[in-house]
Amino acid sequence: xxxxxxxxxxxxxxxxxxxxxxxxxxxxxxxxxxxxxxxxxxxxxxxxxxxxxxxxxxxxxxxxxxxxxxxxxxxxxxxxxxxxxxxxxxxxxxxxxxxxxxxxxxxxxxxxxxxxxxxxxxxxxxxxxxxxxxxxxxxxxxxxxxxxxxxxxxxxxxxxxxxxxxxxxxxxxxxxxxxxxxxxxxxxxxxxxxxxxxxxxxxxxxxxxxxxxxxxxxxxxxxxxxxxxxxxxxxxxxxxxxxxxxxxxxxxxxxxxxxxxxxxxxxxxxxxxxxxxxxxxxxxxxxxxxxxxxxxxxxxxxxxxxxxxxxxxxxxxxxxxxxxxxxxxxxxxxxxxxxxxxxxxxxxxxxxxxxxxxxxx
Numbered sequence: 001x002x003x004x005x006x007x008x009x010x011x012x013x014x015x016x017x018x019x020x021x022x023x024x025x026x027x028x029x030x031x032x033x034x035x036x037x038x039x040x041x042x043x044x045x046x047x048x049x050x051x052x053x054x055x056x057x058x059x060x061x062x063x064x065x066x067x068x069x070x071x072x073x074x075x076x077x078x079x080x081x082x083x084x085x086x087x088x089x090x091x092x093x094x095x096x097x098x099x100x101x102x103x104x105x106x107x108x109x110x111x112x113x114x115x116x117x118x119x120x121x122x123x124x125x126x127x128x129x130x131x132x133x134x135x136x137x138x139x140x141x142x143x144x145x146x147x148x149x150x151x152x153x154x155x156x157x158x159x160x161x162x163x164x165x166x167x168x169x170x171x172x173x174x175x176x177x178x179x180x181x182x183x184x185x186x187x188x189x190x191x192x193x194x195x196x197x198x199x200x201x202x203x204x205x206x207x208x209x210x211x212x213x214x215x216x217x218x219x220x221x222x223x224x225x226x227x228x229x230x231x232x233x234x235x236x237x238x239x240x241x242x243x244x245x246x247x248x249x250x251x252x253x254x255x256x257x258x259x260x261x262x263x264x265x266x267x268x269x270x271x272x273x274x275x276x277x278x279x280x281x282x283x284x285x286x287x288x289x290x291x292x293x294x295x296x297x298x299x300x301x302x303x304x305x306x307x308x309x310x311x312x313x314x315x316x317x318x319x320x321x322x323x324x325x326x327x328x329x330x331x332x333x334x335x336x337x338x339x340x341x342x343x344x345x346x347x348x349x350x351x352x353x354x355x356x357x358x359x360x361x
Contacts, residue, residue, distance in 0.1 A: 086228030
């Protein structure tokens with residue numbers, strides 16, 4: 001009872017937006033299969049509050065939703081503890097918006113929210129988008145100045161932490177600035193891409209490379225985000241490395257690293273880490289078929305990297321790949337023993353390979 005009272009007292013001290021941020025982060029951790037002893041009471045309280053006040057929250061969210069709209073194709077519900085090249089954590093947006101509207105530009109943000117809600121109520125979406133675009137430009141200019149000084153950067157980190165942001169939020173804020181600065185060019189690039197790239201053959205690689213060359217000429221800092229948009233079109237993410245290998249004079253890792261699109265290898269490794277986290281959740285919930293499919297994708301990616309990049313083991317990419325594959329093997333070995341014997345038969349060669357990789361197997 002005392003603990004429950006203390007929890008309620010703690011939650012009352014937070015602003016409504018901070019409570020919303022906390023709920024978002026707790027639900028993300030829950031979805032990732034993290035163990036959160038003692039959080040049931042907090043989740044129940046926060047969910048009850050936001051369900052009861054759903055309409056108010058929706059109105060309050062209109063301003064931020066329109067403001068962050070250009071980021072939508074690049075958002076992920078990932079983990080802040082690993083790299084997300086060219087992507088932004090959805091969970092970072094709420095604390096970033098709270099900081100913008102309460103500390104960075106409170107008067108402008110209040111006027112912007114009032115104007116945009118009036119336009120939405122009048123069913124004037126075009127006007128709302130125009131207002132959002134104007135405010136985005138103002139925020140970007142202010143952020144460039146703020147983050148450009150060491151003191152401003154330090155104060156921003158402190159403020160974001162006060163709004164219950166993860167440690168990745170500051171990096172995501174820098175990404176937000178980059179994307180908003182290039183938002184029109186990114187939207188144009190996105191529209192120029194096919195809806196899906198079923199076969200990433202030489203002809204398609206050349207066409208996409210031409211689009212990327214044109215984009216990168218004017219917006220080099222935003223190139224990782226353009227590459228992330230390409231990755232969304234591919235049948236499997238490892239195909240992205242063809243942009244770098246096609247541009248290199250040889251298959252050697254050093255030659256590939258010297259190409260303009262070398263960063264795609266890091267992007268592919270980021271996606272491999274995503275699969276590791278998804279595998280952990282599938283293992284803990286004993287979803288055997290999901291585990292088998294994830295392991296197949298994981299080993300397909302490992303194979304693709306090894307056969308398409310010579311001397312990979314001698315590079316930083318190779319070290320990261322080894323670390324990831326060892327972590328996956330440890331994860332599988334620790335969890336698979338809990339599966340019913342009949343289920344284990346469904347794993348196939350991918351599951352066996354994951355276990356056999358581990359030195360102690």
